[in-house]
Amino acid sequence: MITRDEAIALxxxxxxxxxxxxxxxxxxxxxYLDGNSLGRLPKATVERVxxxxxEEWGNGLVGSWRSAWISQPAELGAQLAPLIGADPDExxxxxxxxxxxxxxAAAALEVQAPRSTVLTDxxxxxxxxxxxxxxxxxxGGSLRMVDSDGGAPSAESIAxxxxxxxxxxxxxxxxxxxxxxxxxxxxxxxSHDAGALTLWDLSxxxxxxPVDLRGAGADLxxxxxxxxxxxxxxxxAFLYVARRLQEKLTQPIRGWWGQQDMFGFDLDxxxxxxxxxxxxxxxxMLSLAAxxxxxxxxxxxxxxxxxxxxxxxxxxxxxxxDSLPSKYGFTxxxxxxxxxxxSHVSLRHDDGYRIAQALIxxxxxxxxxxxxxxxLGAAPLYTRFVDVWDAFTRLRDxxxxxxxxxxxxxxxxxx
Amino acid sequence: MITRDEAIALxxxxxxxxxxxxxxxxxxxxxYLDGNSLGRLPKATVERVxxxxxEEWGNGLVGSWRSAWISQPAELGAQLAPLIGADPDExxxxxxxxxxxxxxAAAALEVQAPRSTVLTDxxxxxxxxxxxxxxxxxxGGSLRMVDSDGGAPSAESIAxxxxxxxxxxxxxxxxxxxxxxxxxxxxxxxSHDAGALTLWDLSxxxxxxPVDLRGAGADLxxxxxxxxxxxxxxxxAFLYVARRLQEKLTQPIRGWWGQQDMFGFDLDxxxxxxxxxxxxxxxxMLSLAAxxxxxxxxxxxxxxxxxxxxxxxxxxxxxxxDSLPSKYGFTxxxxxxxxxxxSHVSLRHDDGYRIAQALIxxxxxxxxxxxxxxxLGAAPLYTRFVDVWDAFTRLRDxxxxxxxxxxxxxxxxxx
Numbered sequence: 008m009i010t011r012d013e014a015i016a017l018x019x020x021x022x023x024x025x026x027x028x029x030x031x032x033x034x035x036x037x038x039y040l041d042g043n044s045l046g047r048l049p050k051a052t053v054e055r056v057x058x059x060x061x062e063e064w065g066n067g068l069v070g071s072w073r074s075a076w077i078s079q080p081a082e083l084g085a086q087l088a089p090l091i092g093a094d095p096d097e098x099x100x101x102x103x104x105x106x107x108x109x110x111x112a113a114a115a116l117e118v119q120a121p122r123s124t125v126l127t128d129x130x131x132x133x134x135x136x137x138x139x140x141x142x143x144x145x146x147g148g149s150l151r152m153v154d155s156d157g158g159a160p161s162a163e164s165i166a167x168x169x170x171x172x173x174x175x176x177x178x179x180x181x182x183x184x185x186x187x188x189x190x191x192x193x194x195x196x197x198s199h200d201a202g203a204l205t206l207w208d209l210s211x212x213x214x215x216x217p218v219d220l221r222g223a224g225a226d227l228x229x230x231x232x233x234x235x236x237x238x239x240x241x242x243x244a245f246l247y248v249a250r251r252l253q254e255k256l257t258q259p260i261r262g263w264w265g266q267q268d269m270f271g272f273d274l275d276x277x278x279x280x281x282x283x284x285x286x287x288x289x290x291x292m293l294s295l296a297a298x299x300x301x302x303x304x305x306x307x308x309x310x311x312x313x314x315x316x317x318x319x320x321x322x323x324x325x326x327x328x329d330s331l332p333s334k335y336g337f338t339x340x341x342x343x344x345x346x347x348x349x350s351h352v353s354l355r356h357d358d359g360y361r362i363a364q365a366l367i368x369x370x371x372x373x374x375x376x377x378x379x380x381x382x383l384g385a386a387p388l389y390t391r392f393v394d395v396w397d398a399f400t401r402l403r404d405x406x407x408x409x410x411x412x413x414x415x416x417x418x419x420x421x422x
Numbered sequence: 423m424i425t426r427d428e429a430i431a432l433x434x435x436x437x438x439x440x441x442x443x444x445x446x447x448x449x450x451x452x453x454y455l456d457g458n459s460l461g462r463l464p465k466a467t468v469e470r471v472x473x474x475x476x477e478e479w480g481n482g483l484v485g486s487w488r489s490a491w492i493s494q495p496a497e498l499g500a501q502l503a504p505l506i507g508a509d510p511d512e513x514x515x516x517x518x519x520x521x522x523x524x525x526x527a528a529a530a531l532e533v534q535a536p537r538s539t540v541l542t543d544x545x546x547x548x549x550x551x552x553x554x555x556x557x558x559x560x561x562g563g564s565l566r567m568v569d570s571d572g573g574a575p576s577a578e579s580i581a582x583x584x585x586x587x588x589x590x591x592x593x594x595x596x597x598x599x600x601x602x603x604x605x606x607x608x609x610x611x612x613s614h615d616a617g618a619l620t621l622w623d624l625s626x627x628x629x630x631x632p633v634d635l636r637g638a639g640a641d642l643x644x645x646x647x648x649x650x651x652x653x654x655x656x657x658x659a660f661l662y663v664a665r666r667l668q669e670k671l672t673q674p675i676r677g678w679w680g681q682q683d684m685f686g687f688d689l690d691x692x693x694x695x696x697x698x699x700x701x702x703x704x705x706x707m708l709s710l711a712a713x714x715x716x717x718x719x720x721x722x723x724x725x726x727x728x729x730x731x732x733x734x735x736x737x738x739x740x741x742x743x744d745s746l747p748s749k750y751g752f753t754x755x756x757x758x759x760x761x762x763x764x765s766h767v768s769l770r771h772d773d774g775y776r777i778a779q780a781l782i783x784x785x786x787x788x789x790x791x792x793x794x795x796x797x798l799g800a801a802p803l804y805t806r807f808v809d810v811w812d813a814f815t816r817l818r819d820x821x822x823x824x825x826x827x828x829x830x831x832x833x834x835x836x837x
Contacts, residue, residue, distance in 0.1 A: 031480035041484045048480035053472065056708060060471060064655055065446035065463035069456045069787065076655055103703035105677030106521055129689060134678030134703065137691040141676040145560070152689070233704070240479055240491055240707035261556040262520030263549030272792055274544060274567070276552040288518035288549065289648070291709030292655035293471060372483065377687055 008330040014323070014396035023316050026308055027389045030237075038371045038394045038401075042386030043211065043351045046237030052300040059296040076292050080264075083295065084245060084282065086302050087236075090310050091209060091228065092219035093247050099282040100232070100298065101290060104210060104244040105134050106260075107229040110285060111246060112142040112175060114256040115204045115227060119174030123148025126168055126176045126203065128160040132183045135208055139177055148172070158342075159187030162194050169201035176203045180218065181211035181349030184376050186321075186341045188216065188349050191223040199224065204252075210234060213245075214305045215317050215350035215387065226252055235313075235350065235386060236305055238298035246285055253281055262287035304388065313387040318345035320385035320395055324352040327399035335406040340380050351384040360417035362402075365410045369401040377417070423745040429738070429811035438731050441723055442804040445652075453786045453809045453816075457801030458626065458766045461652030467715040474711040491707050495679075498710065499660060499697065501717050502651075505725050506624060506643065507634035508662050514697040515647070515713065516705060519625060519659040520549050521675075522644040525700060526661060527557040527590060529671040530619045530642060534589030538563025541583055541591045541618065543575040547598045550623055554592050563587070573757075574602030577609050584616035591618045595633065596626035596764030599791050601736070601756045603631065603764050606638040614639065619667075625649060628660075629720045630732050630765035630802065641667055650728075650765065650801060651720055653713035661700055668696055677702035719803065728802040732765035735800035735810055739767040742814035750821040755795050766799040775832035777817075780825045784816040792832070 018024055031048040039047065063071040085095035101107065116123055123146040125139045140150040153160045153168050159182050169176070176198040181188050191207065198205045206227040212218050214235030220228055228247040232238030248256060257278050263269045264286035267277040278284035305313065322345050331337055340353035356362055356379055363375035374382040383398070384390075405411055433439055446463040454462065478486040500510030516522065531538055538561040540554045555565040568575045568583050574597050584591070591613040596603050606622065613620045621642040627633050629650030635643055643662040647653030663671060672693050678684045679701035682692040693699035720728065737760050746752055755768035771777055771794055778790035789797040798813070799805075820826055 031476065033481040039483060045479075045484040045487070047483070048475060053475055053480075056471060056475060057468065060463060060468055060654070060712075061446065064460075065468075066448040068454060068462070069460040069789070071655070072460070102518070102521065103677070103705070105679075105703035106517065106675060109675045132678075133681070133687045133689060134676075136689050137676035137678065137681060140691060141674055145674060231704070239475070240486070241704040241710075243706060244703075259556055259560060260521060260524045261549075261552035262518070263547075263552065264520075266548070266552060270792070272548045274548060274551050276555060288520035288659075289646070289656040290518070291658060291706045293712055294706030294709040295656075297475075297708055372485075374484070377685070 008326065011393065011396050014392040017319070017392040021316060021392070023308055023312055023387055026304065027391065029304060030389050036370055038398045040383045040390070040398060041372045041374045042390065043234050043384030044374050045240060046234055046301065046386060047389055048239070049237055049300050049304055052239065052297045055300045056293055056296050059293055079292065079295050080286055080290055081282065083299055083302060086299070086306060087245055090213055090218070090305060091247065092217070092221045094221070094250065096281055097250055098245055098247050099285055100243050100245045100295065101286045102244060104208070104229050104231045105138050107244050107246040108135055108138045108206070108208065109142060110258040110260055111206055111227045111229060111248070112139055112177060113145070113259045115175045115206060116142060116146040117257070118255055119204060120146070122172055122174030122202070124151050124172040124174060126151045126153065126165065126173045128153040128155040128178060130155040130158060130160070130182045130184060131179050132208065132210070135177065135179065158182065158185050159189050162190055162197050165194050166197040169198065169203060171202065173201065173203045175206055177206040177208070179208040179211060181216060183211055184340065184380055185353055186348040186351045188347055191218070191225060195223045195225050211349050215313060217310045217314055220247060225249065232298045232301060236298070237301035237388070239294060239301070241294065242298040242301070243290060243295055248282060248285060258285050260287050264288055308388060316387035317350040317385050320387065320390055320392065321345060321348060321350060321352050323392060323395050324383055324385065327395065328352070328354060331403065350387070351382055353380040353382045355379050356381060358411055361411035361414040362405065364414040365405045366402060368414070369405060371398045371401050423741065424811070426808065426811050429807040432807035436731060436807070438723055438727055438802055441719065442806065444719060445804050451785055453813045455798045455805070455813060456787045456789045457805065458649050458799030459789050460655060461649055461716065461801060462804055463654070464652055464715050464719055467654065467712045470715045471708055471711050474708055494707065494710050495701055495705055496697065498714055498717060501714070501721060502660055505628055505633070505720060506662065507632070507636045509636070509665065511696055512665055513660055513662050514700055515658050515660045515710065516701045517659060519623070519644050519646045520553050522659050522661040523550055523553045523621070523623065524557060525673040525675055526621055526642045526644060526663070527554055527592060528560070528674045530590045530621060531557060531561040531563070532672070533670055534619060535561070537587055537589030537617070539566050539587040539589060541566045541568065541580065541588045543568040543570040543593060545570040545573060545575070545597045545599060546594050547623065547625070550592065550594065573597065573600050574604050577605055577612050580609050581612040584613065584618060586617065588616060588618045590621055592621040592623070594623040594626060596631060598626055599755065599795055600768055601763040601766045603762055606633070606640060610638045610640050626764050630728060632725045632729055635662060640664065647713045647716060651713070652716035652803070654709060654716070656709065657713040657716070658705060658710055663697060663700060673700050675702050679703055723803060731802035732800050733760040735802065735805055735807065736760060736763060736765060736767045738807060738810050739798055739800065742810065743767070743769060746818065765802065766797055768795040768797045770794050771796060773826055776826040776829040777820065779829040780820045781817060783829070784820060786813045786816050
């Protein structure tokens with residue numbers, strides 16, 4: 008096991024260390040390991056949002072729609088594109104992740120008729136599961152679920168569940184519980200072989216794990232910007248449609264932002280060319296301005312560097328987990344190989360809820376995911392190696408003193 | 423015609439005059455008559471959004487979801503409720519207007535099966551027309567349109583278009599072009615008599631015209647908060663479902679914010695009780711914070727006072743229109759009776775686009791709506807009587823000197 012000084016040395020040699028100072032950090036002693044749920048506030052965001060309010064809204068008034076705002080969904084999409092291996096005209100910032108998943112899943116099933124089954128896995132984020140089941144039922148089909156037991160489904164298990172009824176395979180690229188990373192190339196390939204389109208949720212990858220949608224031949228994707236991209240609470244989401252599919256698909260929510268000439272005010276709906284047709288209504292510009300700053304910082308840092316540090320941070324977490332006495336009762340809830348996981352590590356423990364509370368009491372913020380996961384996120388832009396080291400030291404302390412016993416168990420129905 | 427001094431006297435006696443100082447006004451000479459497209463920035467919004475960023479996001483981090491944010495959609499809905507004659511537990515702030523219209527229209531047609539025709543009018547906002555046509559087609563039906571010739575459809579024309587195939591009547595309460603105000607009581611009554619549900623778009627009423635959803639027996643409504651409510655560019659929207667219908671309807675976009683126990687992470691979708699089931703995904707909190715400030719100011723001013731002043735302002739517009747020499751070529755594009763219109767007045771002119779540009783050149787910001795409408799909005803919180811008086815003086819000047827001829831005509835495809 009490495010020493011604290013060695014962890015500090017890793018931070019000293021870290022080429023991304025300078026980025027930590029770009030974030031608002033009001034409590035320097037707080038170890039924030041939940042940037043994979045809500046990323047930190049970039050300092051520059053405060054000024055950017057203020058300028059959007061005071062200069063663009065307050066002073067520019069309605070004229071700012073043309074001079075500054077209406078192009079934002081496409082511009083932010085273009086900025087985000089390199090992070091996910093897409094071309095600038097294949098990504099659009101719009102709506103929220105669940106709405107985008109609905110739009111693209113419905114669009115896919117429409118062109119795939121009569122195939123109306125959607126395939127997913129039981130480890131997918133529940134909101135995705137709900138949305139996909141609704142879309143499948145509307146199309147007269149149903150949702151089929153590969154049991155991945157909290158991990159990630161293998162390409163083999165996906166292939167085995169495919170048949171001529173499956174029109175769409177929709178999965179999370181990184182599992183929100185285990186952090187397991189799916190093989191996008193292989194899953195896309197077996198899906199295409201069986202005649203299905205693919206729709207990826209990149210919420211837990213974007214900004215932390217390089218995604219190569221183009222290289223994988225992926226069809227569709229969605230994701231949020233409030234995790235590793237530090238876009239702010241509930242920041243708008245994005246969607247991706249491969250260029251070859253853009254003119255073939257139409258989405259079900261026919262808002263005016265997806266109309267060919269939105270200010271022409273014709274009464275007949277004619278989907279716009281390119282990505283614009285996947286837009287819906289007027290987007291919240293203050294939240295979009297914040298998202299922009301977050302995306303820019305990640306683009307500046309570079310996704311390869313972010314991934315390199317992310318793997319080193321989560322590898323340190325696994326090493327420190329390995330050094331915990333087995334009597335504490337933890338098991339590793341994430342893949343051991345850094346190549347097979349995203350940027351978080353989950354520790355399983357029957358007392359996980361209490362332990363998460365005890366960690367918070369000791370100034371370490373993890374996430375808890377029912378029933379038994381203590382989730383530790385490594386946000387490469389601001390998480391330090393010494394943070395990880397200190398977090399495990401405090402965890403050891405808690406377990407050694409049974410400190411978590413002083414915290415009440417998870418209230419039923421509220422997690 | 424009243425004199426400028428008389429207009430100034432009206433401002434002196436205006437009980438709402440004090441509210442103008444609550445808004446950021448960087449160019450005191452600019453006459454902003456487009457608050458019905460994008461309302462002005464309240465001064466307090468700047469600080470509220472800053473605090474949401476710095477204190478709640480930057481300092482509170484992920485903990486702010488529980489302590490501050492997750493309840494916002496319901497809290498803002500409750501604040502907005504009195505402005506539209508709803509109970510606090512009948513309104514939810516969520517998504518954008520077009521998404522909400524989609525959700526409620528689809529929910530309505532599901533319970534109305536086999537009735538699958540949606541009835542609207544040709545003067546409805548085009549985005550609504552697009553969305554409704556999509557929902558009707560998905561349900562196996564179609565959109566039926568009453569021709570209202572740019573005005574508002576009469577209850578008689580609605581009644582005449584109703585039959586046993588119509589499941590839903592969806593109309594804008596105030597027409598976005600003419601400002602004509604529909605008789606919500608009567609239209610709801612004839613719709614119910616024919617077995618149809620009603621879905622109102624309140625975007626051009628909320629905050630300017632008292633709406634009595636309860637009194638009218640209305641079923642469903644949606645609306646935006648960036649016009650008279652001054653919620654900011656693209657501010658989140660709201661939806662209303664009468665309490666008697668809440669448990670009967672389910673919406674098609676099954677996001678986790680609409681799930682019974684959203685953090686329970688069950689894989690089976692079970693719609694939450696009450697309004698929460700009409701939520702979808704994680705909401706953009708910076709934009710929501712801005713919307714909150716806007717709603718609070720309108721609630722403080724009181725909808726009856728806002729309406730009284732709005733009627734006086736638009737009546738002054740009509741008086742000043744009447745005093746324009748007929749040789750200028752304007753006709754009135756709005757109802758003459760203040761009871762029959764919302765809070766804007768449209769002037770028709772073949773050269774409307776150029777005239778709108780010339781007004782902007784003279785420091786008056788109207789809106790232009792193709793093909794020939796110069797739209798003048800009266801935002802009772804900050805529009806002064808003298809503003810209206812000066813705007814018409816400048817308009818007279820422009821027409822007298824043919825100043826608008828110096829502006830180029832509307833570029834085709836861009837309005």
